[in-house]
Amino acid sequence: MTALAALIRRDIRIALRVGGGALIGVLFFLTVVVLMPFAVGPDLALLSRLGPAILWLGALLASLLTLDRLFMADHEDGSLDLITMSRTPLELACAAKALAHWLAAGLPLIVATPVLGLLLNLDMIATAAVALTLLAGTPALTFTGMIGAALAVTLHRGGLLMAVLVLPLSIPVLIFGVAASQAVIVGPMTFGAPFSILCALSLVSLVIGPFAAAASLRHGLD
Amino acid sequence: MSGLNQGDMRLSGHGLRCVRGGREVFAGLDFAAGSGEAVAVVGRNGSGKTSLLRLIAGLLVPAAGTIALEGGHSELTLAEQCHYLGHRDALKPALSVAENLTFWADFLGGELFDAVESLAKVGLDHAIHLPAGFLSAGQRRRLSLARLLTVRRPVWLLDEPTNALDVAGQDMFAGLMREHLAGGGMIVAATHAPLGIESRELRIGGVA
Numbered sequence: 501m502t503a504l505a506a507l508i509r510r511d512i513r514i515a516l517r518v519g520g521g522a523l524i525g526v527l528f529f530l531t532v533v534v535l536m537p538f539a540v541g542p543d544l545a546l547l548s549r550l551g552p553a554i555l556w557l558g559a560l561l562a563s564l565l566t567l568d569r570l571f572m573a574d575h576e577d578g579s580l581d582l583i584t585m586s587r588t589p590l591e592l593a594c595a596a597k598a599l600a601h602w603l604a605a606g607l608p609l610i611v612a613t614p615v616l617g618l619l620l621n622l623d624m625i626a627t628a629a630v631a632l633t634l635l636a637g638t639p640a641l642t643f644t645g646m647i648g649a650a651l652a653v654t655l656h657r658g659g660l661l662m663a664v665l666v667l668p669l670s671i672p673v674l675i676f677g678v679a680a681s682q683a684v685i686v687g688p689m690t691f692g693a694p695f696s697i698l699c700a701l702s703l704v705s706l707v708i709g710p711f712a713a714a715a716s717l718r719h720g721l722d
Numbered sequence: 723m724s725g726l727n728q729g730d731m732r733l734s735g736h737g738l739r740c741v742r743g744g745r746e747v748f749a750g751l752d753f754a755a756g757s758g759e760a761v762a763v764v765g766r767n768g769s770g771k772t773s774l775l776r777l778i779a780g781l782l783v784p785a786a787g788t789i790a791l792e793g794g795h796s797e798l799t800l801a802e803q804c805h806y807l808g809h810r811d812a813l814k815p816a817l818s819v820a821e822n823l824t825f826w827a828d829f830l831g832g833e834l835f836d837a838v839e840s841l842a843k844v845g846l847d848h849a850i851h852l853p854a855g856f857l858s859a860g861q862r863r864r865l866s867l868a869r870l871l872t873v874r875r876p877v878w879l880l881d882e883p884t885n886a887l888d889v890a891g892q893d894m895f896a897g898l899m900r901e902h903l904a905g906g907g908m909i910v911a912a913t914h915a916p917l918g919i920e921s922r923e924l925r926i927g928g929v930a
Binding site for chain 1 (some may be wrong): 779780781782783798801802804806808809810811812813814816817821824825826828829830831
């Protein structure tokens with residue numbers, strides 16, 4: 501356990517230092533969401549209808565942006581070799597890295613959501629709903645994105661490949677995340693059904709992600 | 723010292739064949755090292771010195787042949803009993819010298835670890851709080867060497883270990899290797915320069 505805790509602590513520390521990924525994600529999120537009202541125009545009703553979708557898109561793209569470095573940095577400096585060789589199972593090490601990434605890059609997005617909700621004319625309840633769906637859904641984005649990040653290392657291809665691989669996996673998360681938020685704002689669906697599916701997606705990816713990523717990394721040993 | 727049984731371990735490989743990128747690097751390679759022995763792997767560039775180390779470390783899969791550690795820990799794999807020092811030094815520039823070293827000690831399971839003492843041994847104790855990004859190539863190498871001291875493991879796999887080290891650094895490192903061998907450890911080092919300790923030579927690739 502100390503090994504995993506050490507890995508999580510290290511990754512969070514690196515992400516929060518100057519040049520780390522955490523701030524980049526939040527800034528990107530901020531940029532996308534702040535620009536959107538200017539692009540859509542001064543139609544408040546339209547803005548609040550689009551609000552949840554914009555917030556979700558921003559969060560999805562922001563998490564994709566920072567995910568492709570998840571294993572690449574460790575691969576380039578040789579840390580991944582030592583992690584593979586260690587007594588810690590690679591699956592657990594992958595899960596720890598994804599958890600650290602979510603804590604450093606995913607949580608700040610959720611914290612920023614209430615502020616950005618103001619810009620999109622969302623009321624308190626709608627903003628809370630979006631934040632709640634993001635809290636339930638972003639782990640799925642991180643843990644499925646991890647598979648793409650591992651494949652990017654294995655195949656020696658960077659960013660773009662990763663986006664292409666991961667996007668289809670993240671579409672269900674986007675659909676049910678936005679659906680659950682919309683249910684609170686305009687109805688007529690209940691909030692519970694899409695939200696439960698969103699939670700289920702997160703739980704499934706929590707299990708599958710680390711195994712798929714570890715398998716990919718092992719296969720790509722070189 | 724705990725963790726090492728003295729004088730009864732033997733690392734050996736038989737009939738090793740290594741293929742990378744569809745090209746055969748070497749075939750029919752045998753090697754052996756007992757407790758307290760060092761093997762210097764020599765050969766021209768591209769002859770497969772690094773590949774051999776990575777085979778032992780479990781980071782490559784041999785196309786044929788076997789590698790075994792007799793007398794080692796029965797519940798651990800060979801890779802888990804090896805320290806691997808590659809040419810990439812596994813340091814994070816954003817973290818300080820102490821943070822880098824402490825991470826590897828915690829992650830690799832160092833029980834009797836003291837960061838200051840390990841860093842003093844490699845002559846880096848003056849730079850404990852400096853971010854690793856500001857270290858020179860020789861200092862980075864010294865910091866990687868300190869990792870070998872955080873956890874005791876019987877097999878050291880060293881890839882060009884003396885690269886970028888100054889003369890004093892090479893002497894210091896020779897001392898560390900002698901200490902490791904005296905404790906019953908084994909060393910397999912890929913090298914062009916003399917190691918500075920008594921070692922058996924293993925030539926790969928023959929005459930090109």
